[in-house]
Amino acid sequence: MQHRQQSLWLKVSHYQLHLRQLIPAQPNGHRVLMLHGAIENSRIFYNEKGRGLACFLAEMGFEVYCADFAGRGQSIPAASRHFNHSQNQLITADIPALIRHLTQAGPVHLIAHSWAGVVLAAALARQPELVPLVRSVLTFGSKRCISVQSWQRRLHIDWVWNRLGPLLCKVYGYLPARQWRFGADNEPAQYLLDTIPWIRGEAFTDISDGFNYANACKHLNWPPSWHLAAVNDRLLGHPQDVLAFLAETGLDAGRFTLLGKATGYKMDYDHISMLTAATAREDHFVQLADWLGRQ
Incomplete structure (x- = not known):
């Protein structure tokens, strides 16, 4: 590998967020923060053998930080009956803390997969003073609502996420997605419950305090942005839902x-292979590295 890796932790309130730092052998002066989606962690972007978008960018000279959200990955503590965490906390505290921490040396590129694109947009809309700290925004399969109707939607969203998920949270005190084998990582109970109204298509407002993200997005001067969807993403980032999210937030002015x-x-990529397939390194990863380097 033409980079080295190490772990850092950022204290926010009474918990610590894990950051995997990928340090290039020959830095190009660009820094990147990567944010993962629901029931996963930052390892969607990297591993120790040099695979993944984060490793590719580090080899191209980018200094990359892959964050684990509270309760996930190597963040401390893990999701449990004794540690809960809400979507509002992520939007108002964690993402701003990560951005401010990493931009002490200058603006940073932001890359988000799936649901992370939604909470990132909400964080920037709610704290517009963060926008000048952002060089660009790049999203993969990010949608707010799931409108597509199919058997996959009925099984994975209507039954597993919206019904079984809350029931499991009552039993365990958190969502044991890894144990039940429908996700790469567990979720804090409140975070799961907070996502359900938005996925159903209810208003883009905060269920904790009523903040209107849809209205705030209309007044935001977005950084340069690029948004990718996958032709075989039939549910979690269906292209029509990605486009609807971009139109709702004003991010449709981007690429x-x-x-x-x-x-x-x-x-024909899908929701996960767009980040993990071997062909991605010589396919869109090359284009993304070039685009980021020009922002």
Whole structure:
């Protein structure tokens, strides 16, 4: 690997957020913060063998930080009956703390997968003073509502996420997604409950205090942005839902790309393979590194 890795922890309130830092052998002066989606952690972006978008960017000279949200990954403590965490806390405290911490040396690029794109947009809309600290925003399969109707939606969203998930939270005190094998990591109970109204298509307002994110987004001067969806993403980041999210937030002024053979890419990607497939390194990862370097 043409980079080295180490772990750091950022204290926020009574918990600590884990950051995996990837340090390039030949820095190009750009710093990147990566944010993961629901029922996963930052390892969607990297591993110790040099695979993943974070490792690719580090090899291209970018200094990369992959964050684990509170209760996930190596953040301390882990989600449990004794440690809960809300979506409001992530939007109002954690994401701003991460951005401010990493921009002490200058603006940073922000990369988000899936639901992280939603909470990131909400954080910037709610704290517009953060926007000048951001060089660019890059999202993968980010949507707020799931409108597509299919058997996958009925099973994975209507039954597992919206019904089984809250029941498991009552029993365990958190969402044991890893134990029940429908996610790469567990979730704090309140965070799961907070996502359900937005996924159903209810108003883009904070269920904790009523803050109107939809209205705030209309007045935001967004940084340069690029948004990717995958042609085989049938549910968690369906292209039509990604486009609806971009239109709702005003991010549709940025660039949009559909990853599939018909649009010139090496395979028809899905929600996970757009970040993990071996072909991605010589496919869209190259384009992304070039784009980020020009922002």
